[in-house]
Amino acid sequence: MKPAPFRYIAASSVDHALALKAEHGDEARFLAGGQSLIPAMNFRLARPSVLIDINGLGELAGVERSESGEIRIGALTRYHSLERDSRFLTDCPLFADALPHIAHPQIRNRGTIGGNLSHADPASELPAIAVGMQARMRIRSAIGEREVPASEFFQGLLTTDIQNDEMLVEIAFPPPTGRTGACFMEVARRRGDFALAGVAAIVTIDAEGRCSQLRLALCGVGDRAVDASAAAASLIGQPCAGEVIETVAAEVQGMIDPPGNVHASPDYQRHIAGVLAQRAISAAFSRAGHAA
Template sequence: MKPAPFEYIAPTTVEEALGHLTEYGYDAKVLAGGQSLIPMMNFRLAQPAVLVDLNKLAELSFIRSEKDGELRIGAMTRHFQVERDDLVAEHAPLIHEAMPKIATPQIRSRGTFGGSIAHADPAAELTTICVALDGRFRCQSVRGERWVPAKDFFLGMFTSVLEPDEMLVEIAIPPMAPRTGWALEEEARRVHDFALVGVGAVVTLDEQGCCERARLVFLSVGDGPVEAVKAAEMLIGKEGTPEIIRAAAEAVTEELDPSADIHASVKYRLHLARVLARRALEKAFARAAIPGTQAA
């Protein structure tokens, strides 16, 4: 379990890093926290010719908020920094709540927020949450930069819109509307394992207490974050009664097409999806209705 030979470069600026990506293109792979890439290299499942190590790019490690309340997280910010950050807890409580569910403390001390997203693992919590929260990703190359909405970023298993010369540098999460509730529900074999199924739910109520916006985004049931659009639509204009929530949760399976593995059959995954969707929606509706948990 030793990696195949590779060339190692550790740039100190984003500009320098982008130069290397332009030069090596498909032969290069960027190293962020290394919590997925290094094991894949040790199994020789990944054999990049050039490894561009981003760990010296201090400029990509930050958490701040814009004037309009939008939260900005640098791609190289470590999970544990996000986990313990007050700004994140205040502006994006769903992210705050999800962080402890990501792997182990050891992995969170090294793994990065941007690395997890760029890796585009369908079992990742952060990809799912960014979609549920209408996040945006800033992607940069020597050709310039572009902002990609989270929902358009993921193309498939371990695949995103990032070009070989391009790098994810920043994540933006919009401010939460008033009367918004959230939840992330997941089940894993062991606490730190990839979830068998997980779902992020975000609902916003109008002044009458009816749902005006709903997002239900799943992980581990497809090639990437999977949004149950129709099930979420069933909630619009409705109060979050047990009957309405149950009906929407039951409907999610129409939009999911999970696969089986040694830990879960298709049937079991769909069953878990329904159960977890219901639990997530119950929690999200309850939180949306409680004053004090709303983003002001």
């Protein structure tokens, strides 16, 4: 239950961190909040020979807004600082809903947005939210920078598009359009446990209150965050009505292939996903109606 030996280097700048990563490749890991990496090292499931501590790199932390209303979150931003940022929570209600579900207060004081997304745990809330909100992931290496849509960033269980010499430095969300409401819900065995299933719904309505766009993403029901927006076809152009939302939920249930775990069978996960989809869509509709 103790980490294997490694070399520890506190990076002095992002360039320094990236140069070290280029030098050491997959032998090296970035240490951000450490709330997934350190337990893996304690169990020796992870044995990096070099640990590049990026906690001193303040330029990677914080929330910024562009003139167009795009929101950018630095990779080193900790959950807790988002929880205290009332403007951010108002702008990103999915985060307001989801943050309290992420582990426990002690973990949220350390854990970071970039660490979570780079870890790509399929049961985690944030990958589903990034997919739902169509986030763009900004990735840097010593030799350049690129952007990847969230839908292509997550490639499987604990696997992302990040290459051995790269770091996720920021995620950006497109500005909200029109009358939009969003809601995230999940079911876990206990407070702070991994979700058995979770649903993020983003509903945009037109002047008559009919759905013009619905984004749906799920966590905990596959090997990565699942984009289930295609299930929403029957709701487009419709007002918020129970039967249509039930149809969408049934579509969602048909689209997913939950793996099951010690707490829930695949059938139970599918059931939960359907119920949560109905509730999250209804809540998002109602919030869209109240949006200015």
